[in-house]
Amino acid sequence: MQGKTLMRAASAKLSDLNILVAGQGGDGSLTVITLLGRLLAHRGLHLFTSRNVASRIKGGHAAAMLRAGIERRGCLGDQLDVLVAFDAQAVEIAGHQLCAQGVVIFDGSSGPVPRQHLPEGAQVLEVPFGRFAVRDLRRDLFKNSFSFGLLTRVLGLPDKEAVACLEERFGKNRKMVDANLLALNMGFKFAEEFDCPERHGFWQLDRAKRQERILVSGNEAMAFGFLVSGGLFFAGYPITPATDIMDWLAPRLPQFGGVVLQVEDELAAINMAIGAAMTGVRAMTASSGPGMALMQEGISHLGSAEIPLVIVDCQRAGPSTGMPTKPEQGDIAMLAHGGTGDYPRIVLAPGNPDDCFELAVTANNLSQRLQCLVILALDQSVAQDLATTEPFDLDGIKIDKGKRLNAGEVAALEEYRRYLFTEDGVSPWAPPGTPGGMNLITGNERNEFGQVSTAPGNRKKMVDKRARKIGKALDLLPPARRWGDAKSKVGLLGVGMAAGVMAEAARRLAGRGCAVACLQPRTLWPVLDETVDFVREHDRVYVIEHNAEGQLARLLAGAGAPFEKMRHLRRYDGTPFRPSGLYRAVLDGEGAQ
């Protein structure tokens, strides 16, 4: 035991804590992070958590990360204050992220900590907690609560709050509570040996007044938004990282009379959703890159046949199967341009759980109003990272039913044409079952009645009608979020997971006398004028994206944004930008000016 030899840093105040818990999958890294998150949320801190796992069920290196602080953050920090490592591999992989005075809580059951992977000033609490858990508690997994005891002491947190957290977590199962409390107390005991008495940790962690907050992932927020805006049908096929949506809806949608179906493939998923949507029920499907590729035929069909549907793409690293558990923004080109022929579509890009909730509601309403598909383009990080936020505003939810006809309205018409040419391109819609409104729906080109037609004049009018739907509805599309110094000559532009990092980097840049303007477009397609103008209005715009080929930059350029003004910050290693990396890249770029 090396406890007594530890160098204690002065109990510095900490208002922004970054911690990583890692080991083999199944070690319980996520449990420790979840426990700590609850405890810190009760102390009024904002949370941001992320997971880094291999695409397998058990085993493989797995890490859970937590950022907690007074301020709300939309990304992980640059460096770790604490690393809880269940094995040497965790230190090998994450040790270099530790800050100079960082603390490592290391399970020494299988050997000493590999110090060469740690900064010189790192302080190590090395305890064979895995071995103790097996020896004294007869179960390896209790090492979680053991390490949690050490961890809460290192952070100077009161023991009773750690106890309360465990009791809440294991609640009804008294035996589990007792066993975990034993493990927790062992953790406290060893903390004493490292000269870490209760409330005297390595830091004094800031606290704030406890707020009513929710902790939610983008996937959950989006599924919730779909539900509260009247979504009643979901069909999907499991795929990482979109499966959470189906898993969240499956037990909940039926409570509201809805249906969730797990079907045989993505082709069935989108076509079943199409079948449901044709009746007027609000429907959705969700997938990721490979599944979205399979859905492309259905997507074009929706555009042609004018059927409303919400489709979610939780982008993961491609191409092909790529890296299923890693984030990327590599589907932008497919989402904006994929499919056959010309057809109207809307692609929205939320950047955090609040956006996910809001844009899911918007997507549901827009698809009904315009009778077209709306794609929600998330990325793995936006989809699966959890963040605290204010409870969603449920009073503001509105339902837009669009031009739906009931029996009486049909009866009042002299004639009914499903694909009637109208000024706004949207035709009145009598879904199957409406008395008197019988009509034909097809993805073939057709006349106004829905009967197949290849007549050149009709064809052109039909293409124009469909295009008009979006052209006349631009005002309804979600605007970008903006922050920073609007008057700066330098702009930062990014979507999805880039938003949170961009916000933080911009603040640091301002602190260095390099104020920038930031734009997070939330409507990816069509590219809105505000996005093009943003590039035009600045001397240089750093386009931040997580793909190699610059799909976002090309999209903007295609819409008329001057390419020569763009500077490209691209990342495609399967990890998101971190604030310091982005900050340095922009500073370097500006230094070169």
Add this chain to the structure above:
Amino acid sequence: VTKIYIPSEPIWCAGCGHFGVEAALRQALVNLDVDAHKVAILAGIGCSGTIQNNIGTYGYHALHGRVLSAATGMAIANPDLLVIAAGGDGDGYAIGMGHLVHSFKRNPGLVYIVMNNGTYGLTKGQNSPATDPEGGGQPLDAALLGLAVPGTTFIARGFSGWPDHLEKLMVLALTHAREKRGFAFLEVMSPCVTYNDTYPAWSAALCNLDDDDDHNPSDRMGVVSRCTGLRAEGRIPAGLLYSAPGRALETTLKVSAANAPVHLDIEPARLIAEYRQLLEQMMV
């Protein structure tokens, strides 16, 4: 009365078996006295994929091979509709085969009419999975396939050359779906006079088990045995091959005409208390 689309004239060649299918379907709908607005005919791609244009009900032209998926979604979302999926053997047994197997398994309350002509007619005569190939091999028998799936509740095979019999099968199939017993699979041997004129061959090979007193449609093992035996002799078993009591998928999902998703009031104000409870679960 509001003027709507005028049903199209069929696009099929003179003598096409599909005329018989359409006639039987029309007559069955009349016999059952179903309102046109409560019928949705969904069709796939191919010559068969135009039948929905000809009848005057709600119609939908699905993607190639996906008619069963769309029909299933529709039947669940609005179980008040009589959902009729139609398509050819290429549409159903080649590109769409995965969905057929899963439809047998899931048992949605809808009718699936396969107009089997043993060829790709619209693309001018390529072989389909149901083509009887010269020089060996066997055509795919989707009825036997369905018999192998535990969830199957209704399998019938008719012939467009036997109009009265086909009409009876059509009524049985529609009734099976309407009464929410589940997935009614009706294959109609419907020759393509242009590319695969099988009228004489099929007339000789078809064996109507409805005329056979020993045939018991509820005895699955017996049906499998009989159908396999007939196939081995080069015959084609026809009639109501298999029928079992069942519960349609939408019923097991607790969806009925009364509480169909399509009729639910989704105004948020009505449900806000329940929504708040979900939000509570996210509190930290």
